[in-house]
Amino acid sequence: xxxxxxxxxxxxxxxxxxxxxxxxxxxxxxxxxxxxxxxxxxxxxxxxxxxxxxxxxxxxxxxxxxxxxxxxxxxxxxxxxxxxxxxxxxxxxxxxxxxxxxxxxxxxxxxxxxxxxxxxxxxxxxxxxxxxxxxxxxxxxxxxxxxxxxxxxxxxxxxxxxxxxxxxxxxxxxxxxxxxxxxxxxxxxxxxxxxxxxxxxxxxxxxxxxxxxxxxxxxxxxxxxxxxxxxxxxxxxxxxxxxxxxxxxxxxxxx
Numbered sequence: 575x576x577x578x579x580x581x582x583x584x585x586x587x588x589x590x591x592x593x594x595x596x597x598x599x600x601x602x603x604x605x606x607x608x609x610x611x612x613x614x615x616x617x618x619x620x621x622x623x624x625x626x627x628x629x630x631x632x633x634x635x636x637x638x639x640x641x642x643x644x645x646x647x648x649x650x651x652x653x654x655x656x657x658x659x660x661x662x663x664x665x666x667x668x669x670x671x672x673x674x675x676x677x678x679x680x681x682x683x684x685x686x687x688x689x690x691x692x693x694x695x696x697x698x699x700x701x702x703x704x705x706x707x708x709x710x711x712x713x714x715x716x717x718x719x720x721x722x723x724x725x726x727x728x729x730x731x732x733x734x735x736x737x738x739x740x741x742x743x744x745x746x747x748x749x750x751x752x753x754x755x756x757x758x759x760x761x762x763x764x765x766x767x768x769x770x771x772x773x774x775x776x777x778x779x780x781x782x783x784x785x786x787x788x789x790x791x792x793x794x795x796x797x798x799x800x801x802x803x804x805x806x807x808x809x810x811x812x813x814x815x816x817x818x819x820x821x822x823x824x825x826x827x828x829x
Contacts, residue, residue: 584787659726
């Protein structure tokens with residue numbers, strides 16, 4: 575039953591990631607539900623999601639290739655932040671991480687629900703700060719490292735934050751933004767996985783089941799996404815994330 579649950583959770587996560595994002599709200603709790611310890615569940619979820627990031631990056635390769643000039647810096651800063659975040663995760667005790675999970679889920683839930691408003695705000699900031707070019711570049715570099723560090727520490731909600739960063743950086747082409755979002759997510763996940771592997775923090779068997787599910791879910795979504803209203807999917811993800819957040823707050827602080 576555990577394997578079936580993880581596979582179904584992976585399928586749901588893959589579908590959600592392909593249509594509206596938020597698949598980690600399903601896969602991460604599923605790993606914990608079958609008994610995977612919190613930090614290992616988080617590391618395993620990063621491993622399971624990485625295949626989707628890589629395949630998505632490949633799918634947007636032509637759009638990404640049009641912006642080769644800044645790719646090296648983008649990947650380098652993503653690797654730096656992702657490595658710092660994953661190192662911080664492994665420096666955190668299980669008990670400490672368990673107590674921070676509800677707050678991380680709450681943060682990711684708010685990002686998912688209010689992502690459009692955040693993007694609108696960052697867009698205004700981008701125009702307002704464009705005159706201070708040198709300070710703006712340093713600020714953007716710092717923001718990207720911070721965003722990547724969040725992704726290395728906790729994967730849920732990473733896509734929304736990266737998109738907000740890209741808008742703040744002045745990007746406007748949605749296909750290019752989606753490609754760069756997946757490139758940053760891939761870079762963060764790869765360096766995090768390397769660190770997790772070195773410290774043996776990945777449950778390979780359960781993670782592989784979730785990963786296969788997400789790949790199948792992504793394929794299914796590609797076939798049916800045009801027949802599904804994304805607003806309904808986003809509504810489902812929003813409700814699910816709120817329920818998961820409330821459950822973890824109750825489980826950690828009231829039981």
